[in-house]
Amino acid sequence: MITIIDVFMPSSIAHLLSKLNLEHITHSDIQPFFEVLHKETRVQITHEGSSFEGRSIKRISYGHGPIVILAWTQMHGNEATATASAFDLLDTLLQGSDKRLNNAQTLFTVHIVPMLNPDGAQRCIRHNAQGIDINRDAMAKQTPEGNILMHLVDTLQPNVAFNLHDQSPYYQCGTTGNPSTIAFLAPAFDIEKSVDDSRQLAMALIGRMTEAIYPHIEACVARYDDTFSSRSFGDRIAGKGAATILIESGAARGDPNRQIARSMNVIAILEAMSMLQDRHHQKISQAAFDKYQQQYWKIPENICETLSSLLIRGLHFSGVHSYQASVSIKQTARYSQQFFIDAVGDLSAQAGLIDYDASELTYDPGKVHTLSEPTVLTNESYKRFLKQGLIKFQGESHHLSNKSNYHVLFNQPIEASPQTLVLQQPAYFLMRKGESVVAAIINGALIELD
Secondary structure, three states, rough: OOOOOOOOOOOOOOHHHHOOOOOOOHHHHHHHHHHOOOOOOEEEEEEEEEOOOOOOEEEEEEEOOOOEEEEEEEEOOOOOHHHHHHHHHHHHHOOOOOOOOHHHHEEEEEEEEOOOOHHHHHOOOOOOOOOOOOHOOOOHHHHHHHHHHHHHHHHOOOOEEEEEEEEEOEEEEEOOEEOOEEEEOOOOOOOOOOOOHHHHHHHHHHHHHHHOOOOOOOOOEOOOOOOOOOOOHHHHHHHHHOOOEEEEEOOOOOOOOOOHHHHHHHHHHHHHHHHHHHHHOOOOOOHHHHHHHHHHOOOOOEOOOOOOEEEEEEEEEEOOOEEEEEEEEHHHHHOOOEEEEEEEEOOOOOOEEEEEOOOOOOOEOOOOEEEEOOOEHHHHHHHHEEEEEEEEEEHHHHEEEOOOOOOOOOOOOOOOOOOOOOOOOOOEEEEEEEEEEEEEOOOEEEOOOO
């Protein structure tokens, strides 16, 4: 007899997935998926309630098996990576393209809430429309979104819960110098960080999930801090007996929309499902289970704020007191278009998403160019100004038209001196080799001029 998973089943949402390669995802971006899925006989769409401002929060359910999985994402409105992953995962299940998961529909019941905080998503902010962090509302229960999630946990009683988030791009994987592209956690459910059967299962699943994604993102998988947070949903849900797994999607070099983390979420969750299937059919030994659980503790720690967007190493500063220092540059906030001087000095313990050796270069704050006539800045003309040591512009606003790909400092004073950078200032300065300007930092972007 042929089961539904033995043959290729086309996915009704496959053609939409590329449209989620976005910097940010809002409620309207996922509505086309629901429009298609309402016609899909293999899933069920349930309206679970509305956000504070009345946007629909929906649950997608696939399968009817005894292993119940609940996954939710975009609890923080500006953390959208796993929203795309959720639809990728559903697409894989509908297509039956992971052949390990034979008969997935009859073994698993998978519930997905792809956007828990649509109001925050609309504003691209962490909090909901009340200004409340939903993930700190598990005790007070004052948000409609948080109440929807807890109601789902209480009624569906999942065996495994996937709490899907994004984290700062500045987390480092241990001391590797690499970004923490994926961070896992089996959250504690009490202040003593006790380990019961459900937490043991979560740890073992994470051990195997790490093994699966490590070849794709070597030395970029970390373990999140397990300090107990009584107000957080993951910790509270773990206390209800679900094997709870936090997945934090982080940065990867050259991947502004976090598509690498997006795909790693899917690989990891499918691997967890494969292990759950093996365990259900008693195809995994206790020794293998214990091995995966022990691997959890071997995952490097997720080290906070030890990465920069750009790290300039060993820049010379000349003057009465000449010195050499590294410079860290960061965004003012994720999705912000503004970059600032974060730190100056011995930054040997840090790394950068972009790392630049400036050991043969000297800092130059740049000069101001006063516009006396209409000027159009193109990439090439802007670079000509920079090579002349001109990095700031002033004059009548109608005199400057910026057609370049770079930001421009126009009529904006920046505190600087020939010998020092000023912390928290916008990141604009030049670097010289001898008498020649060879590179510029324009709003945190490195522009090499040679």
